[in-house]
Amino acid sequence: MSDSDELILEQIEIGPMQNFTYIVGSRSTREVAIVDPAWDIDALLGRIDEAGYTLKAALVTHYHPDHVGGEFSRRKIPGLAELLAKRPVKSYAHKLESDGVRKVTGLSESDIVKVESGDKLNLGPVEVEFLHTPGHTPGSQCFRVKETLVSGDTLFVQGCGRVDLPGSDTDDMFASLRKLAALPDETLLLPGHNYSHVPHATIAETKESNPYLRIEDLKTWHQIMG
Numbered sequence: 001m002s003d004s005d006e007l008i009l010e011q012i013e014i015g016p017m018q019n020f021t022y023i024v025g026s027r028s029t030r031e032v033a034i035v036d037p038a039w040d041i042d043a044l045l046g047r048i049d050e051a052g053y054t055l056k057a058a059l060v061t062h063y064h065p066d067h068v069g070g071e072f073s074r075r076k077i078p079g080l081a082e083l084l085a086k087r088p089v090k091s092y093a094h095k096l097e098s099d100g101v102r103k104v105t106g107l108s109e110s111d112i113v114k115v116e117s118g119d120k121l122n123l124g125p126v127e128v129e130f131l132h133t134p135g136h137t138p139g140s141q142c143f144r145v146k147e148t149l150v151s152g153d154t155l156f157v158q159g160c161g162r163v164d165l166p167g168s169d170t171d172d173m174f175a176s177l178r179k180l181a182a183l184p185d186e187t188l189l190l191p192g193h194n195y196s197h198v199p200h201a202t203i204a205e206t207k208e209s210n211p212y213l214r215i216e217d218l219k220t221w222h223q224i225m226g
């Protein structure tokens with residue numbers, strides 16, 4: 001799956017909760033980043049090695065253990081800690097999310113690069129732009145890579161992330177979804193879970209299939225979200 005010859009983009013379904021991990025990067029330099037590495041770190045590193053990629057960074061959409069590893073329902077999910085023990089790269093988390101990431105994964109302060117909306121990371125000639133999209137969690141972020149958007153648990157093809165969890169905010173989610181609805185129609189949405197009838201869709205298709213993305217005023221949003 002690729003929107004150009006230069007872009008490496010792999011969508012990998014992993015674990016029992018239909019999570020998607022992504023490998024993004026540059027085909028010419030083979031430099032890649034991994035988004036939300038969890039559940040089976042050996043399989044993910046195996047894929048990176050088999051393809052001859054060089055891992056440069058781990059990107060965090062948000063701190064929930066099904067995305068970054070950690071304690072969850074009395075079981076321990078492998079994630080960032082296990083990845084960094086094998087490949088000492090930096091983890092990139094939104095500045096409001098980094099404490100949560102540290103608590104959940106046990107990473108140290110120096111393992112995490114705190115980013116803000118608009119910051120960029122280069123993988124060879126491929127640019128990753130960080131986009132702050134609070135709502136599901138305070139520091140949830142999406143990644144824009146060429147004509148794609150890796151959206152974590154902010155936006156799914158047919159829904160949006162839960163806003164009834166600790167740290168969630170309904171109004172923030174509304175603002176974040178309006179921001180994503182304004183992206184170019186042809187942008188390919190790459191969600192954090194395989195919850196829909198298709199694993200990915202364009203923003204135009206998502207506007208058709210996803211009622212949450214079509215709500216344009218806060219009053220209607222409140223009526224629906226309670």
Ligand SMILES: [Zn+2]
Pocket residue numbers: 062064136153161
């Ligand atoms: Zn989540």
